[in-house]
Amino acid sequence: MTIAEERQAEVGRDRRRKEDARLITGRTMWTDNLALPGMMHLAILRSPMAHARITHIDVTSARGLPGVFDVFTGRDVADMQGLMPCVWPVTEDTVLPDYPPLAINEVRHTGEPVAVVAARDAASALDALEAIDIDYDPLPVVLDMESALADGSPLVHADKGTNKCYTWVLDSAAAGSGGDAAQAAADAEVVVRRRYIQQRLIPAFMEPRSVVVDPTGEQITVWSATQVPHILRLLLAMSTGVAEHKIRVIAPDVGGGFGGKLQVTPEEFIAFAAARRSGRPVKFTETRSEAMLSGHHGRDQIQDVTVSATRDGTVTGISVDLKVNMGAYLGIITPGTPLLGAFMYNGIYRFPAYRFECTGVFTNTTKTDAYRGAGRPEATYAVERIMDDLAAELGMDPLEVRRRNWIEHDQFPYATAAGLTYDSGNYAAATDRAMELFGYDDLRREQRERRESGDPVQLGIGVSTYTEMCGLAPSRILGQLRYAAGGWENASVRMLPTGKVEVVTGTSPHGQGHETAWSQIAADQLGVPFEDVEVLHGDTRTAPKGLDTYGSRSLAVGGIALVNACRRVVDKARPVAAHLLECDPADLEFVDGAFRVKGTPGASKTLADCALAVFTSHDLPDGVESTLDAEATYDPEDFSYPHGTHLCATEVDTETGMVSIRSYVAVDDVGTVINPLIVEGQVHGGVAQGIAQALFEEAVYDEDGNLLTGTFVDYTIPSSADLPTFITDRTETPAPGHPLGAKGVGEAGTIASTPAVVNAVVDALRPLGVSDVRMPCTPERVWRTIQDARNGSSPAPEGGERP
């Protein structure tokens, strides 16, 4: 046998993504591409009312229409449809309202499903919806969180007696992780209080959700455009009572999620019920309008933040009073989503005291839940905005205030007042690099000139120095937070007799490029060519164990499981190789995919040789199993903490209020990079999504609870034409304790960019007396803020209706 020339490491190479050809051309298994014999198409009638009692439904004439097989309402399936589960009641007394997939007596937000048609084709199903006769008795509607909490407010769930879902508190004084924030504020030389509004956002994934259920086999098979096939199987079983082993869930290729598909949905449960009821396969694919209306939304928080500091700019405490709009019902992690940010409001700074209080509120709106960054963008926004406001208050440069307070490189690991231990970071290095790429001093000079000349287009510079927690999550911590599941991840490696490799991962990619990155990792670990690795995922039959993909966890957690599984394969192959080479296993070294006898050049056996040997099993040493396959489950001990510095320069047209981004620099430290191309893609997409929150996107309801932004004409997502060229770079601090040194990059861009942009907008306008612009900073809102400042009138009340 020959030993290949020294192989080039795969990790660190910008491999083109294996999966892209099929994903980009669409010639692949999207759920909606699936057609099964005898399959029926479902259409769902949805409530046009935000809150009403259903007084009458008559489906008889719909039943009689051509092509219609079945029409049913919530009452018809009440005892089999199950209830939608919430797996994160964050406190002992969290209010958990009943959430039937198909409404039974009452609807609580527009878009809530009330009846279902199953027909031969989708067109007949839609036609039949129009023949369903339904009457509603309107009930009072409450949309706004502060009204919902006020005495005498209409109740979203009358039986619960309150619109408050929970209040959750983290206090560093009580927890022993820091001082008393209230005391710090009382003693402080400077106190800055701000109210920031996180508007409601819509995840707007590219592929609308789709589900196919085939009840005709021994197992009921569910194909779904989901991020979480494993969680879906478990919760379908637990909620409907169908035995878990009788359900198979497949997430075929999935076109994006951003947290919007980190959900088990009423539509999935309805399709499951429809298939079981009729014994036939069914398909439901939502329209874009349905995705906007009834897929879960994100953010929607009111943040009251107080920072205390000394006159020289040293922070002494931070406290946060958060109100979070749950919507009308609880999705799987609706109450817990803000808690993912609860530990991050202190950002990268040495706040000695911290208090966080969060209240979840029910309203007659679509439920909210995880959306890219989930909790951490909100926290980062608040702390990065208020650090700028503190700098303005003290007349300091915003970077100077940050430098004075951030954790120094030699202070890691650093225990924060929020109770986390940050593993690593070099904030100064990332910031210096960002300033250099940005041309910070030149831009400040230009800003001065424009201010002095009264240029109608003002220049603003925004800073965001962020860190985030990645790698969801240590199961022990999840348990402490009352989350119902763990945070481990699983991988297995199957060595085929020809030496080719199948990697099975419990993560569930939906556009991230796991097939490429996992192949690179396995190729290096096993010393096989990149092309020889196939990555399998997203089917509970082939990948039976896993906790899926969200929270920048797949590489940070699942990547370690893969490394461990690969190492086990090598360990299992070692005695086989030793036997073939007639030597002691201890004399072998594993290099570039082959076991070599130390000190005996030429004597070696590849992993493929070992795979074939166990396949034939003609001659194995005693006690050696006839397989090299191995599995590993990894439960992280702690989170990992990517960080970075983003700088944004905006030009604000004071005559029209239009904001345009002049330049944007992102220097991120995401630990060791497996594939720079993929990381770059995640940063670009993430930054774009964060900019979208800052400037463009908002879900708006009218006073009756109708969604006004139900199409892409109204819900304005920016395109590349609206965005600048991103200048990106990285510093690399490997994650300690991670065999790959990787930290996670899926959300960093989104977390970092929003405050950088809004800080830049506000910075441009501070000389005009502006200290806040609500997101999204639309032209009208910016213009009005300027008018108000010029007229000396107080800014429009925060949290009020948009203009």
Add this chain to the structure above:
Amino acid sequence: MIPAAFDYTRPTDLGAAVQALADAGEDAKVIAGGQSLMPMLRMRFAAPTMLVDLGGVAELRGVRDDGEALVIGAMTTHDEILRDPLIQQHAPLIAQATATVADRQVRHLGTFGGSLAHADPAGDLPSVATALEATFEIAGAGGRRSVPASEFFVDYLTTVLEPGEVLTSIRVPKLPGWSTHYEKFSRVAQAWALVGVAVAVHRSNGTVADARVALTNMASKPVRARAVEDALSGASATEESLASASAHAADDAEPSSDPWASADYRRHLATVLTRRALHAAGAA
């Protein structure tokens, strides 16, 4: 979403198209590029029982030089407009505004005539046709008629076109010696205008001899900003006179409010954008 069922015909000459519409009666609709009609059908906001597709009627396509004016076939696509040398030469305002319409895909299918017949107040081309004082040529079972732009647009999504009538072409007078500009303001690129301003200016001897200003999305149909035009006519071609005239841009407008722009803000935008448009058209 899926439209309700409808019949479909694709005639190859105008006579047959008019006949097909007459035969099908009130519930028939013309389909041109389908870029506005299809979304309405798919959302089931409209449910015509018969669609008469004008895509096969060759005589409705293309741009022709007719001496004093250009004649633009109603079925000429936005993309064809952008590539047409006659348009570039004699009606650059149309090309400039068309370039801001939607995206490439929409411009390949959407038509000049469809945009005008659809009469969306946020559409860019109705105000352009208004500023250029175009004439609309219409054919129906009862014969042909010509309607000036000032009368063609009636209200939100409503024109003088009667059921059964087809917009066949648009006559656009050439404006030798004039300069033009379209100033569009939208929240994101490739989107409908919050406000747009189409201007045409004729200068002579340091004064503005004649000016036309038409506004997009400042009422339920395009409006001429007559107060600006009057203030400019004969005024010296200076930034000051542009600014003071532009302050009247919204005098005749009745803009609506929506979550993306209130009426007040639209009024303000109209003044700023009018000044900028006039400036860009070289009125000062």
